[in-house]
Amino acid sequence: MHVKRIRVVQDVLDANTTIARANRQDFDRAGVSVVNFMSSPGSGKTALLEKVVPLLEERLGIGVLEGDVQGQLDADRLARFHLAISQINTDPGFGGECRLDANMVRSALPSLPLEQLDLLIVENVGNLVCPAEFRIGEDVRVMVASVTEGEDKPLKYPLMFRTADLVLINKIDLLPHLDFDLKKLERALDAVHPGVQRMYVSARTGQGIPEWAEWLFALTRERIEAELIVG
Numbered sequence: 001m002h003v004k005r006i007r008v009v010q011d012v013l014d015a016n017t018t019i020a021r022a023n024r025q026d027f028d029r030a031g032v033s034v035v036n037f038m039s040s041p042g043s044g045k046t047a048l049l050e051k052v053v054p055l056l057e058e059r060l061g062i063g064v065l066e067g068d069v070q071g072q073l074d075a076d077r078l079a080r081f082h083l084a085i086s087q088i089n090t091d092p093g094f095g096g097e098c099r100l101d102a103n104m105v106r107s108a109l110p111s112l113p114l115e116q117l118d119l120l121i122v123e124n125v126g127n128l129v130c131p132a133e134f135r136i137g138e139d140v141r142v143m144v145a146s147v148t149e150g151e152d153k154p155l156k157y158p159l160m161f162r163t164a165d166l167v168l169i170n171k172i173d174l175l176p177h178l179d180f181d182l183k184k185l186e187r188a189l190d191a192v193h194p195g196v197q198r199m200y201v202s203a204r205t206g207q208g209i210p211e212w213a214e215w216l217f218a219l220t221r222e223r224i225e226a227e228l229i230v231g
Contacts, residue, residue, distance in 0.1 A: 016134050020102035023109070023137025030114035032063075033220045034122065036136055038160060039144035040153070041126030044170045046074040047203035048144065048212075049121065050081075055213035057082045060118040060220055065108055067100040067125045074123060086111040090125060099130035102137060118220045128157040140165040140219065147171050147180050154188040162193045168212065173202040 027034050039045050049064065056062060063084040066075040072087045079085060086108045090097040094104055105122060112120070122138065124131045143164035145153055148171055154161040161167065167189060175182065189196055199215070201208030 013133070016102045019106055020135040020137045023102055023106055026109060026114065027120070027137055027139075030117065031223065032114050032117045032120050033223045034120045034136075034138040034140075035216070035219070036122050036124060036131070036138035036141045037144070038124045038131045038141060038164075039126060039146075040128045040149060043126070043144040043146040043149065044203045045123050045126070045144055046077055048168065048170060048201065048209070049078060049123065051203050051206055051209045052213050052216065053078070053081045053083065055210060056119070056216060059217060061116050063112050063114075063117045063120040065100075065105065065112065065120065065122045067104070067123060069096050069098075069125060084112055084117060097130070098125055098127045099134055100124050100136060101134040105136045119216060128153065128160050132157075132159040132163050139223075142166045142168060144168045144170050145185070147174055147178060147182070147185075151181055151184040151188055154185070154192045158192040161189060161196070164193065164196060166215065167196055167198040168208075169198055169200050170203060172200050172207065173205045 037045055053062060063086070064075075064078055066072065066078075066085065066087045068074065068087070068089055070089055070091045072089075075085050075087045088100060088104050088108050090100070090104065097104075100122065114120070122136060141164045143160055143166070145161075145167055147169065169185065186198075189198065199208050199212055201212060
């Protein structure tokens with residue numbers, strides 16, 4: 001029974017890898033850079049998007065793919081911006097899954113004008129376990145860790161942080177009001193992903209958001225330059 005269970009899990013991951021590769025080909029064909037945006041619930045992903053999008057929307061064609069178990073509250077919050085937004089709810093069609101996988105993302109691609117986009121941000125379902133296991137065809141993974149969650153999360157959920165290309169340490173405006181050791185969090189990050197790039201941000205005050213915006217802009221510029229070289 002134990003061996004069969006491992007086989008089933010492996011089959012699921014293999015199938016996901018195949019679909020993620022197909023997604024990647026579609027993204028490459030359209031020339032769009034894709035960010036898998038991950039965190040625990042309540043870390044501030046949507047609030048961070050509300051801050052960074054105004055700094056980018058005049059320079060880039062931006063799309064957001066919202067992943068939630070139910071509802072579209074986050075998509076509604078972003079609707080005031082010049083974005084292409086699509087919603088995936090995992091409850092009705094996918095059994096209430098705790099993450100987006102490559103097939104779910106693929107099901108939503110026809111609703112997005114990929115050819116008009118430079119950047120697609122996939123706001124994954126809030127969870128510190130499941131999303132890390134499923135590639136969706138992304139270029140990079142951005143992980144949000146808020147200081148209200150405690151310093152130990154990288155040690156307790158290492159895969160989420162080990163697979164991240166950038167960690168946004170959010171809600172730093174609350175540090176004066178918390179019993180929180182920032183250096184302890186940094187040591188935990190380095191223990192599971194030595195040297196991972198990190199930025200210190202606040203969705204409330206806007207601190208660090210311009211730097212993150214430039215990071216995202218550079219991601220699209222690198223793709224454009226690479227396409228020019230190939231062309």
